[in-house]
Amino acid sequence: METQLDDPVVETRMKRLLVVDDALFMRKLIATVAAEAGWEVVGEAADGAQGVALYQELRPDLVTMDLVMPNMGGIEALRAIRALDPEARVVVVTAMDQKQAVADAIQSGALDFVVKPFDRSRMVGLLRKLAASAVP
Amino acid sequence: MVGNAAASESEIVSVAIGQWAVAAAPSRLRTLLGSCVGVVVYDRKGRVGGLAHIVLPASRGATDHPGKYADTAVPALIAEIERRLGGAAAGRLVAKLAGGASMFPTGAPSPNAAMNIGRLNHEAVETLLAARRIPILARDLGGGGGRNLLFDVASGIVSIRTPGGAERVI
Amino acid sequence: MSTNLSGARERFLRAIFERGAEGASTALSRWLGTEVRLIVSAIDQVDLVEASEALGPPDALVAACAMGLVGPLGGSILLAFEDRAGLALADLLLNRPIGTAVEWGEMEESAARETANIVGCSYLNALAAYLPSGPADELAPTPPNLLREFAGSLLQFALMEQAMEFDQVLLARAAFDAGKAGLDLNWTLLLIPDRRSLQALTAELVDDPRTP
Numbered sequence: 001m002e003t004q005l006d007d008p009v010v011e012t013r014m015k016r017l018l019v020v021d022d023a024l025f026m027r028k029l030i031a032t033v034a035a036e037a038g039w040e041v042v043g044e045a046a047d048g049a050q051g052v053a054l055y056q057e058l059r060p061d062l063v064t065m066d067l068v069m070p071n072m073g074g075i076e077a078l079r080a081i082r083a084l085d086p087e088a089r090v091v092v093v094t095a096m097d098q099k100q101a102v103a104d105a106i107q108s109g110a111l112d113f114v115v116k117p118f119d120r121s122r123m124v125g126l127l128r129k130l131a132a133s134a135v136p
Numbered sequence: 137m138v139g140n141a142a143a144s145e146s147e148i149v150s151v152a153i154g155q156w157a158v159a160a161a162p163s164r165l166r167t168l169l170g171s172c173v174g175v176v177v178y179d180r181k182g183r184v185g186g187l188a189h190i191v192l193p194a195s196r197g198a199t200d201h202p203g204k205y206a207d208t209a210v211p212a213l214i215a216e217i218e219r220r221l222g223g224a225a226a227g228r229l230v231a232k233l234a235g236g237a238s239m240f241p242t243g244a245p246s247p248n249a250a251m252n253i254g255r256l257n258h259e260a261v262e263t264l265l266a267a268r269r270i271p272i273l274a275r276d277l278g279g280g281g282g283r284n285l286l287f288d289v290a291s292g293i294v295s296i297r298t299p300g301g302a303e304r305v306i
Numbered sequence: 307m308s309t310n311l312s313g314a315r316e317r318f319l320r321a322i323f324e325r326g327a328e329g330a331s332t333a334l335s336r337w338l339g340t341e342v343r344l345i346v347s348a349i350d351q352v353d354l355v356e357a358s359e360a361l362g363p364p365d366a367l368v369a370a371c372a373m374g375l376v377g378p379l380g381g382s383i384l385l386a387f388e389d390r391a392g393l394a395l396a397d398l399l400l401n402r403p404i405g406t407a408v409e410w411g412e413m414e415e416s417a418a419r420e421t422a423n424i425v426g427c428s429y430l431n432a433l434a435a436y437l438p439s440g441p442a443d444e445l446a447p448t449p450p451n452l453l454r455e456f457a458g459s460l461l462q463f464a465l466m467e468q469a470m471e472f473d474q475v476l477l478a479r480a481a482f483d484a485g486k487a488g489l490d491l492n493w494t495l496l497l498i499p500d501r502r503s504l505q506a507l508t509a510e511l512v513d514d515p516r517t518p
Contacts, residue, residue, distance in 0.1 A: 022449055023423065024416035025399065068423065070449045095333070095427030098434050100444040116424055117337035152355045153462065168364045170462030191354065191469055201473060204354075237463075250467035282459025284365050299367055299455045 014040035015131045018058060020051035020077065021066035021093070026116070030064055030093065033120060037127035048072030052080045055088065062130055065110070067094040067101060075104050082109040089130070093118065148286070154204035156188035158216045161290035169235035169283040171250075173206070173257040176232040176287045176294055177213055177270065182221045185289040186213045192253065193260035206260035214268065231265050232294050232306055233258065234276040234285050254278065274306035311351065311476070311504075319507055320349050322436040323478045323497065329432025330425050330480075330495070337424050338398055340487040344425075344480045344495060351474050357465055360477060361386050361494060364458025369410075371422030372464075373447035375430070378437045379507070380500040382464050383429070383447060385422045386457070387493040392418050395491055404489065415452050422450040425495065438506065464498045471501055 017039040019027045024046075031041045043058050045051035049072040055063060063081065067074035074092060081088045092105040095116040102113050111130070114123065151157045151167040151174075159165055161183035167174050169189070178185030188209040195205035202208040218224050236254035258277050265272060276283070276296055284297040297303045311319065327344040335341045350360065358364045370386040387395075393407040396414040399421070400406075407414050426447040434445040453460075468475040478497040484490070499507060 023420035024412060025420045026416075028413075068427070068446060068449055095424045095431075096444070096446055097427070097431045098444055101446075104444075116427075117333060119336075153358050153458070154354050168358075168456055168458040168462075170459035171466050172462055191466075237459075250470060253466050253470070282456040282462070284456060299459075 014038060015062065016040055016042045016058070016060040018043045018045065018051070018054055018060040018063045020045040020048065020054075020063060020069075020074070022046050022069040023066075026066070026093075033123050034064075034127055037124045038131045039127055048074055048077030048080075051077045052084075055081045056084060059085070061089065062127075063088065063090040064093045064114075065090050067092060067096050067105070075108055078105065078108045078110055091126070091130070151187050151189050153189050154191050154201055156186060156203045156209050156213045156216075158184065158186035158213065158220060159289055160184050160220065163289055165287045165289070167285050169237070169285060171235070171237055171254040171257070173233060173235040173254070173261055173277070174283075174285050175206075175210060175213065175261055175265075176234075177210075177217060177229055177265075178231075178287075178289060178292055179217065179221060179225045179228045180230070180292050181228055182225060183290060184217055184220045185287065185292070186217050187285075187287050188213045190257055190261065193256045206257060206264060210261060210264045214270075227269075229268075229270045230292070231270050231272045232274045232287075232292075233261060233272060234283055234294065234296055234306070236277040237279050237281055237283070276304070276306050316349060316351070319478070320346065322433060322507070323349065323480070325436065326429040326433040326497070327480045327495075330429040333424055333428030334421075334482070337421065338395070338484075340398070340484065340489070342482055342484040342487070342489075342491060344429075345483050346478065346480045348479045349476065350479060351476050353474055354465065354469055357475050357477065358458040358461050360461055360479060360496065361457035364456060364461075366457050367454060368457045368460065369418070369452065369454050370460055371419055371426075371450040371452050372460075373422065373426050373450045375445070375447060375499075375503075377445040378443050379430075379433070379445055379503045381467070381498045381503055383426045384460065384464060384496040384498070385425060385450075385493055386460070386496065387491075391490065391492040394489070395421060395493070398489070398491075419450045419452050422452075423447065426450065429495070429497070461496075464496070467500045468498070468504075476504060 019030050021027050027044045043054040045054050047069045065074045091112045092110045093114045097115045147163045149157050149165045165187040167189045173190045175188045190206045191204045193206045195208045236258040286295045295305045327346045331343040368386045369392050373383045394404045396417040397404045397406045399417045430445045465475045480495040482491050482493040
């Protein structure tokens with residue numbers, strides 16, 4: 001079990017986040033909210049394929065994943081990421097709010113499903129909780 | 137449909153979707169195109185010309201919207217031009233074509249006949265004009281955007297404005 | 307052949323489009339941080355000439371975000387606006403005084419596209435509840451495309467699929483209303499179903515001669 005003395009560097013480092021969304025505007029918004037919750041954005045992808053490639057390269061602690069994207073959608077990218085890393089932690093962040101989308105996302109391995117437009121303080125709360133439980 | 141062709145100085149006759157009109161110089165005819173094909177036919181010597189805004193290639197017997205289909209609009213257009221000229225204008229009619237753009241890319245996966253309508257309209261018009269031995273002097277077809285077309289009967293010049301603001305002449 | 311829907315079917319369509327507009331209003335207000343409603347102005351069943359004027363004079367230039375539809379509904383959603391209204395919305399999202407942006411940059415374009423995504427998705431989310439559905443029947447838009455086009459040409463592209471079979475075309479229109487906030491955010495939403503969807507949308511109804 002880790003204590004404060006065991007590995008202070010790991011305890012205090014910013015958690016590493018990969019943001020996947022085809023909208024530049026949304027990537028920047030998520031980055032701002034995430035920073036407030038103690039996350040450092042280490043990569044941004046504009047489509048699912050780029051998201052998978054960056055995951056492979058960066059091995060972030062968390063991914064936020066949009067669903068509707070060109071080139072490769074979020075569900076496909078989520079599955080690919082979970083296939084290459086069964087421990088991958090992905091939160092879906094999408095404007096799609098239908099039963100099937102939620103089911104697909106959870107069944108494909110998403111940790112949570114956030115609907116856009118999201119409430120900022122709820123998002124900060126969620127990200128803080130995820131930062132606290134991130135495996136170092 | 138026959139447009140109002142009372143030839144006042146520099147009158148511009150607007151041709152709406154699925155319609156056609158004939159006018160005498162110095163009138164001009166205009167229309168706005170997307171996937172539809174604009175067919176200009178004129179007799180420069182006789183100073184009479186027409187513009188048809190064609191939506192679909194084949195009427196399949198439908199008679200109530202003759203301007204909408206290539207196979208009814210083109211013959212009607214030519215017949216009216218010849219009527220204005222007081223008889224057949226054998227060998228003097230020429231044509232220009234514009235439009236036939238593809239649908240804007242939405243990425244919707246369903247293969248859609250509507251995506252090809254521009255090309256189908258173009259092909260239908262080419263066939264119809266060839267059958268009447270009317271040469272096509274110029275074409276401005278395809279692409280992915282709209283065209284604001286203006287045809288000057290006196291000179292035969294067709295000018296095309298695109299959404300980006302560029303203007304070209306055919 | 308015309309699309310002409312019977313009274314009951316047309317009322318049903320209007321009712322479910324209202325639900326769509328309400329869902330989109332809630333999402334849009336949250337997104338912009340101020341109350342903006344989508345008001346369903348019309349379900350038009352009109353000939354092509356009239357339809358080509360649905361966004362104003364056909365040869366006027368408009369900016370538009372276009373999205374295709376995937377799933378139980380096919381066709382497209384268009385969000386159309388003048389540059390001024392598009393840039394104003396971007397300013398609002400970027401917490402800048404309205405009028406700051408005078409031209410489209412990458413961020414402004416992205417803000418417009420994401421707004422279209424949110425409005426389109428929330429509209430479809432609300433509509434989905436009223437459609438016949440089965441497993442794996444998500445009603446989704448395709449990623450939005452921002453373009454500038456003559457209003458009439460844009461409509462021509464979107465309506466062509468219906469025009470292949472019908473003399474009258476059907477489109478649902480809604481307009482943004484930010485009146486309370488005193489903002490001029492003049493965006494128009496058009497939902498243009500394809501032919502198979504016109505069937506699907508009213509599949510719940512059975513033609514009853516007693517219902518006019």
